[in-house]
Amino acid sequence: MSGNRKSGSPKQRSGFSLFELLVVIAVLGVAAGLVLPSIRMTEEGRIVAAQRMAQEMASLAMAASAAGAEPVIEGDLNATVQRLQSGVTPTDGPFAGRVFKYGGGPADAVEAAKRYLRVENSILIFERSPRRPSVVD
Numbered sequence: 001m002s003g004n005r006k007s008g009s010p011k012q013r014s015g016f017s018l019f020e021l022l023v024v025i026a027v028l029g030v031a032a033g034l035v036l037p038s039i040r041m042t043e044e045g046r047i048v049a050a051q052r053m054a055q056e057m058a059s060l061a062m063a064a065s066a067a068g069a070e071p072v073i074e075g076d077l078n079a080t081v082q083r084l085q086s087g088v089t090p091t092d093g094p095f096a097g098r099v100f101k102y103g104g105g106p107a108d109a110v111e112a113a114k115r116y117l118r119v120e121n122s123i124l125i126f127e128r129s130p131r132r133p134s135v136v137d
Contacts, residue, residue: 046112053109054116054126057084057102061124064100068093071100072122080119081110 061084064071068090073079087101104110115130 049109050112050130051116051126051128053105053113057081057113058117058124058126060084060100060102064088064090065123067095067098067100069095069100070122072119072124074122075119077114077117077119077124080124081114081117084124085110 061071061080064084069088071080071083071088073083084100084102085104087099089099090096116127118125118127118131
C-alpha cells in the first residue's frame with residue numbers, strides 16, 4: 001500500500017490531464033491526415049478529368065479534319081465545342097457519311113475542359129496549362 005495517499009475523500013479533479021489532451025490532439029491529427037488528402041485528390045481529379053476531356057476533343061477535331069470534315073470554327077471556341085458535341089460528317093472521301101461526335105459529359109465538365117483549349121489557324125489546340133477565362137469566349 002502506498003504511504004503517500006491520505007485517507008479521506010478522494011482528490012477532486014479539475015480539467016484534463018496532459019495525457020488526455022495529447023491523446024485528443026493525436027486523434028485529431030490522424031483524422032485530418034485521412035481527410036485532407038482525399039479533398040486534395042478530388043481537386044486534382046477534376047483537373048485531370050478536364051485535361052483529359054480537352055485532349056479528347058482536340059484529338060477528335062484532328063481526326064475529323066483528317067477525314068475531310070470541318071469541325072473547327074475559326075476564332076470561336078464555344079461554337080467549335082458545340083459542333084463537336086453535335087457531330088460533324090465528311091461529305092466525300094473514305095469517311096464520307098461517318099459521324100465524328102464527342103459524347104462529352106456534364107456541362108460544367110465541358111466548361112472546365114474549354115480552359116485547356118484554344119482555336120488557332122482552324123486547329124483546336126490542347127494546352128497543358130489552363131488559360132484564364134475571358135468574357136469573349
